Amino acid sequence: MKHIERTITVDKPAERVWEYLSDFRSTNDWDPGTVLTERTSGDGGAGTTYRNTSKFLGRESELEYTVTEVVPGRRITLEGRNKSVTSRDTITVDPTPAGGTVVTYLAEIELHGVAAVGTPVLDLPLKKLGDDAERSLTRALDRL
Numbered sequence: 001m002k003h004i005e006r007t008i009t010v011d012k013p014a015e016r017v018w019e020y021l022s023d024f025r026s027t028n029d030w031d032p033g034t035v036l037t038e039r040t041s042g043d044g045g046a047g048t049t050y051r052n053t054s055k056f057l058g059r060e061s062e063l064e065y066t067v068t069e070v071v072p073g074r075r076i077t078l079e080g081r082n083k084s085v086t087s088r089d090t091i092t093v094d095p096t097p098a099g100g101t102v103v104t105y106l107a108e109i110e111l112h113g114v115a116a117v118g119t120p121v122l123d124l125p126l127k128k129l130g131d132d133a134e135r136s137l138t139r140a141l142d143r144l
Contacts, residue, residue: 003106006137009100011100015073025039030137032132032136035054037050046067048066089108090105
């Protein structure tokens with residue numbers, strides 16, 4: 001299993017940050033790997049599904065994400081799957097005493113089948129993806 005975890009602090013109210021990030025379609029704006037995320041069912045709560053097309057290492061793949069947990073205003077967890085990968089993404093939003101927000105994004109990635117053979121060589125590309133996403137997410141939240 002591989003992990004990408006990044007924590008950022010922005011000078012925006014937690015309520016506004018939550019509103020933006022709890023809709024997984026926001027990845028269209030800030031996730032550099034996302035080609036397109038569409039909601040396919042639900043209202044954003046547990047059980048809501050999204051279709052995400054991403055590009056990584058020059059290849060496009062599609063994952064079907066399901067919201068598995070929502071703690072309103074605080075945390076959302078989604079699980080994305082296809083035949084090659086399972087990704088569990090958790091976004092946590094914490095208000096700061098000064099009125100800003102600390103956001104933690106954790107992606108836990110497990111490769112399956114033939115794709116699992118490539119697991120050891122993914123450390124550097126995943127680090128770059130995490131770094132790029134951190135910068136892009138910070139910019140997107142600063143625009144709120």
